[in-house]
Amino acid sequence: MSERSETPTHFIRQIIDRDLAEGKHDGKVVTRFPPEPNGYLHIGHAKSICLNFGLAEQYAGACNLRFDDTNPEKESDEYVNSIRTDVEWLGGRWQGDVRFASDYFETIHDCALALIRAGHAYVDTQSPEQMAANRGNFTTPGTDSPHRDRSVEENLALFADMRAGKLDEGQAVLRARIDMASPNMNLRDPVLYRIRKARHHHTGDTWCIYPMYDFTHPISDAIEGITHSLCTLEFEAHRPLYDWVLDTLTGLVDFPSRPRQYEFARLNLNYTLTSKRKLKQLVDEGHVSGWDDPRMPTISGLRRRGYTPASIWRFCDMVGVARADSVVDVAMLEAAIRDDLNQHAPRAMCVLRPLKLVIENWPAGQVEQLEAPQHPQNEAMGTRQIPMSGEVFIDREDFLEEANKKFKRLVLGDRVRLRYGYVVRATDVIKDAQGEIVEVRCTYDPDTLGKNPENDEGQGKLRGVIHWVSATHGVPCEVRLYDRLFTSPSPEREEAGVTACLNPASLTVLEGAVAEPALGVAAVESRFQFEREGYFCVDRDSRPDRPVFNLTVGLRESF
RNA sequence: UGGGGUAUAGCCAAGUUGGUAAGGCAGCGGGUUUUGAUCCCGUCAUUCCCAGGUUCGAGUCCUGGUACCCCAGCCA
Numbered sequence: 001m002s003e004r005s006e007t008p009t010h011f012i013r014q015i016i017d018r019d020l021a022e023g024k025h026d027g028k029v030v031t032r033f034p035p036e037p038n039g040y041l042h043i044g045h046a047k048s049i050c051l052n053f054g055l056a057e058q059y060a061g062a063c064n065l066r067f068d069d070t071n072p073e074k075e076s077d078e079y080v081n082s083i084r085t086d087v088e089w090l091g092g093r094w095q096g097d098v099r100f101a102s103d104y105f106e107t108i109h110d111c112a113l114a115l116i117r118a119g120h121a122y123v124d125t126q127s128p129e130q131m132a133a134n135r136g137n138f139t140t141p142g143t144d145s146p147h148r149d150r151s152v153e154e155n156l157a158l159f160a161d162m163r164a165g166k167l168d169e170g171q172a173v174l175r176a177r178i179d180m181a182s183p184n185m186n187l188r189d190p191v192l193y194r195i196r197k198a199r200h201h202h203t204g205d206t207w208c209i210y211p212m213y214d215f216t217h218p219i220s221d222a223i224e225g226i227t228h229s230l231c232t233l234e235f236e237a238h239r240p241l242y243d244w245v246l247d248t249l250t251g252l253v254d255f256p257s258r259p260r261q262y263e264f265a266r267l268n269l270n271y272t273l274t275s276k277r278k279l280k281q282l283v284d285e286g287h288v289s290g291w292d293d294p295r296m297p298t299i300s301g302l303r304r305r306g307y308t309p310a311s312i313w314r315f316c317d318m319v320g321v322a323r324a325d326s327v328v329d330v331a332m333l334e335a336a337i338r339d340d341l342n343q344h345a346p347r348a349m350c351v352l353r354p355l356k357l358v359i360e361n362w363p364a365g366q367v368e369q370l371e372a373p374q375h376p377q378n379e380a381m382g383t384r385q386i387p388m389s390g391e392v393f394i395d396r397e398d399f400l401e402e403a404n405k406k407f408k409r410l411v412l413g414d415r416v417r418l419r420y421g422y423v424v425r426a427t428d429v430i431k432d433a434q435g436e437i438v439e440v441r442c443t444y445d446p447d448t449l450g451k452n453p454e455n456d457e458g459q460g461k462l463r464g465v466i467h468w469v470s471a472t473h474g475v476p477c478e479v480r481l482y483d484r485l486f487t488s489p490s491p492e493r494e495e496a497g498v499t500a501c502l503n504p505a506s507l508t509v510l511e512g513a514v515a516e517p518a519l520g521v522a523a524v525e526s527r528f529q530f531e532r533e534g535y536f537c538v539d540r541d542s543r544p545d546r547p548v549f550n551l552t553v554g555l556r557e558s559f
Numbered sequence: 560u561g562g563g564g565u566a567u568a569g570c571c572a573a574g575u576u577g578g579u580a581a582g583g584c585a586g587c588g589g590g591u592u593u594u595g596a597u598c599c600c601g602u603c604a605u606u607c608c609c610a611g612g613u614u615c616g617a618g619u620c621c622u623g624g625u626a627c628c629c630c631a632g633c634c635a
Binding site: 008009010014034036038068070074124128131139140170172175183186188191193194195196210212213216217235239265317318319320325326328329332335338347377406408409418419420421423450462464465466529532533534555556557558 | 560562564565569575583593596597627629631633
């Protein structure tokens with residue numbers, strides 16, 4: 001991502017700057033992006049990716065990609081693969097191989113044994129219901145488990161039985177021995193290990209006991225030499241436990257670093273869902289075509305929609321990193337992609353809703369190649385040829401039989417310029433039996449290519465410029481117009497559920513669009529600005545004879 | 560209700576020994592323009608959740624409130 005401008009400062013950078021100044025962590029910065037492979041990555045994860053990989057780059061440190069895969073029943077290789085692809089596409093360059101928390105299961109198990117031997121953990125054979133009841137609540141302290149004072153030997157034997165599969169799910173757990181009366185619920189003897197007789201996507205049937213997140217995460221961080229472990233705000237109350245695990249293990253197990261956890265506010269976008277569960281619901285119930293439906297806020301959806309990695313990094317820079325809960329306006333995301341595409345996308349013409357325009361004084365059979373720049377503000381991008389003939393298509397919305405002067409398009413009896421071409425004057429309209437306009441007739445002024453009409457006879461300025469495509473050369477194509485998926489600014493908070501506020505007009509398919517010839521051979525994922533319309537990218541559903549374009553975002557409109 | 564957090568413009572967000580409110584998005588006004596785009600110029604918080612207090616001076620310090628978020632999975 002070479003185009004990120006100056007790196008914005010925020011409280012995490014300030015913490016790192018201070019740490020570096022104090023000589024902590026041997027002057028190193030090592031972060032990690034730790035997704036659980038139980039769903040596809042979305043724009044919220046992008047914030048974390050940009051933060052973690054960005055810091056590694058800015059401080060010449062490193063960032064690991066680590067799958068936090070401690071819950072075999074919800075995780076799968078499909079998710080591992082999609083996440084790896086998405087991180088790679090975004091430009092996250094991780095240090096060494098992809099890591100799996102499950103690769104550390106043996107070490108984590110050793111840590112559990114060390115804790116048991118030191119009297120810091122015990123096997124509880126209460127039922128889940130008893131445990132919940134004995135945990136107390138916000139106002140009432142918990143009650144010690146009757147098994148809290150088992151001997152080390154007994155705990156070791158029971159834990160061995162757990163590992164050996166001699167106990168069933170729910171019959172026993174390993175718990176930390178901390179404080180059942182702590183005002184922080186997370187410290188009321190949290191569960192460290194539970195029994196799950198499920199096949200794990202990465203370790204297969206090697207284990208039937210799995211460590212909990214709170215036990216796995218600090219140890220994984222310490223094993224990898226992570227210096228700054230960044231997570232979202234909801235883990236704040238877990239930090240004392242994170243520290244307890246590492247502090248209690250000190251002297252018992254050696255790690256290359258003593259990482260610290262810092263929390264930042266997760267990204268919320270209005271008119272958007274960022275709940276993995278609800279996103280999955282949209283996919284499972286068929287409200288969208290899949291995880292990569294261009295309307296989805298997933299990384300793969302944004303990619304298919306036409307967003308660039310640079311625009312997503314730019315967006316994350318714009319949003320910043322802080323600790324206050326916030327809801328970012330989706331207009332900011334759109335601004336980021338418009339900014340990128342305005343600079344880099346070649347221009348093209350595509351008529352979305354064709355209306356035939358016949359030029360009556362055009363020499364019969366003549367075809368002229370007009371030259372147009374790929375990008376009006378960037379000559380270095382070169383030029384392209386656009387064929388012009390006696391019959392062209394213009395957009396139905398660009399013609400009116402009558403209009404006031406604010407309508408800067410074609411009006412019967414008046415003139416308009418065909419972009420990169422000639423000035424034409426509409427002379428007649430042809431309608432069908434229903435009175436619908438099926439064709440417009442016009443004449444063109446041959447002396448207006450690259451210059452304005454000379455003998456204007458006091459007719460005033462041209463109304464404007466419209467785009468067009470030669471009827472005999474245009475490439476028939478499909479254009480998919482997208483709008484926001486939800487009509488509610490906060491779909492997650494809708495009482496009636498997220499599906500109740502789905503936008504029925506989130507997808508409009510235009511089957512009869514016609515694009516200029518050069519677009520017929522555009523590669524999948526290539527992006528263009530269709531002049532006067534918006535930014536579009538080539539969808540993978542395209543066929544050689546029929547390209548499919550997705551609207552990424554429309555042009556700003558100010559009238 | 561116990562604990563932990565957060566409050567600066569319509570939306571993000573700087574503001575770190577108290578010195579007189581950055582920037583972006585959105586909006587508004589104008590200029591340029593063969594894209595109603597881009598670009599350019601201008602405008603947009605007498606005020607920082609509220610109320611007191613300290614001070615020559617407070618978004619920054621003190622006191623007391625208020626609002627919102629997170630925690631009672633053998634999820635992460």
